[in-house]
Amino acid sequence: MLDIKAVRKDPEATARALAKRGFEFDIAGFQALDARRKQADVDSQALLAERKSASKKIGQLVGQGMSVDDAKAQVNETLEKIAAQIDDLTEQARVVQGELDELLLGVPNIPAGDVPEGASEDDNVEVARWGEPPALAFTPRDHVEIGEGLGGLDAETAGKITGSRFTVMYGPLARLHRALTQFMLNLHTGEHGYREIYVPYLVNRDSLRGTGQLPKFEEDLFKLAGDHEYYLIPTAEVPVTNVGRDRIFEADELGERGLRFTCHSPCFRSEAGSYGRDTRGMIRQHQFEKVELVQLVRPADSDAALEALTGHAEAVLRALELPYRKVVLCGGDIGFSARKTYDLEVWLPAQDTFREISSCSSFGDFQARRMQARWRNPDTGKPELLHTLNGSGLAVGRTLVAVLENYQREDGSVAVPAALQPYMGGITELVPGA
The missing domain is CATH 3.30.930.10 (Bira Bifunctional Protein; Domain 2)
Incomplete structure (x- = not known):
């Protein structure tokens, strides 16, 4: 399997190198999957930050006159929604990563620089x-x-x-x-x-x-x-x-x-x-x-x-x-x-x-x-x-x-x-x- 970091850094160079063996690398497909995976990570990090912030709101709500039990209930409801969203994003990221792995598993190795050109x-x-x-x-x-x-x-x-x-x-x-x-x-x-x-x-x-x-x-x-x-x-x-x-x-x-x-x-x-x-x-x-x-x-x-x-x-x-x-x-x-x-x-x-x-x-x-x-x-x-x-x-x-x-x-x-x-x-x- 190719190094995904190298492919991500310069997909055009990867495509040019693979063209030597007559393989057409799907740059657009790779980038679309990689963008979806990255967005799922970004969204997950945002939700984790939101969960951390929500956990601190009980004291604030009590300070605003809400009872302790009501404050806890409201925060817990928010945390449950966030947890469900995080689970959903985690599953999305898993599926996308699987598709990305499957794509890369079908990509051949890049020929060495001194491999001669030719079709057969x-x-x-x-x-x-x-x-x-x-x-x-x-x-x-x-x-x-x-x-x-x-x-x-x-x-x-x-x-x-x-x-x-x-x-x-x-x-x-x-x-x-x-x-x-x-x-x-x-x-x-x-x-x-x-x-x-x-x-x-x-x-x-x-x-x-x-x-x-x-x-x-x-x-x-x-x-x-x-x-x-x-x-x-x-x-x-x-x-x-x-x-x-x-x-x-x-x-x-x-x-x-x-x-x-x-x-x-x-x-x-x-x-x-x-x-x-x-x-x-x-x-x-x-x-x-x-x-x-x-x-x-x-x-x-x-x-x-x-x-x-x-x-x-x-x-x-x-x-x-x-x-x-x-x-x-x-x-x-x-x-x-x-x-x-x-x-x-x-x-x-x-x-x-x-x-x-x-x-x-x-x-x-x-x-x-x-x-x-x-x-x-x-x-x-x-x-x-x-x-x-x-x-x-x-x-x-x-x-x-x-x-x-x-x-x-x-x-x-x-x-x-x-x-x-x-x-x-x-x-x-x-x-x-x-």
């Missing part, structure tokens, strides 16, 4: 490229054909068990999927300084509101039926970031680099806005797994933290020797809560193009304000909002897709990347029928 993904800017696409001497198969040829990928059974956009994996292919998860977790905890964390896969509305999925993106979520209003997590970002909700961290708890968490979890998404896109295979599924990176840092460290976190995701691709490119998202393609985002796109030979495998984002204090995630600044002794960041390190299913396609051989076998072989129990290649 076509305007994203490539900032780096690593590795060379493999020079295959045959027509590359896609991951579905490769996986089915290995006897390890079974969409038909998944469709029978559940429905479309789900997958069953068997044998060495399932093990390779598990190996990727273990490799990523070990890399991030061992070399990048993240603390592994295990979290619930069900969250409440407050958690989703805190990270920005609610109220705007409810249709993208799977909501459970029952007595509790729980949702399946769309990403581990939600429960992990909410570890900081309604907390004040002392400076020594943050250490020099802030809090770093890595988490392996399933992710569940309805893919409401992707009808007809990537329906084949594992690129876009309702259930997939991801190793998430989350950081909670001091505001002064936010920009450097985004570069570091993105580098940690890149390290996975480099260790697996998968060609990729790094792009910075333009204003029109950046996510709702994000201030700045880098996408990492891995090369897929069968598609002859790069496809997203990780998004690494800085949110500034946007999520922290919703969650009231704070730290105590030792220089002032006062609580201040943290900055939050997260990124995929990496999406496991898409990484498996990239490994299958980039390490495929003409005979249908797939070489196991050297970095994953220690996790494969001596298996160095996947072969049909194994």
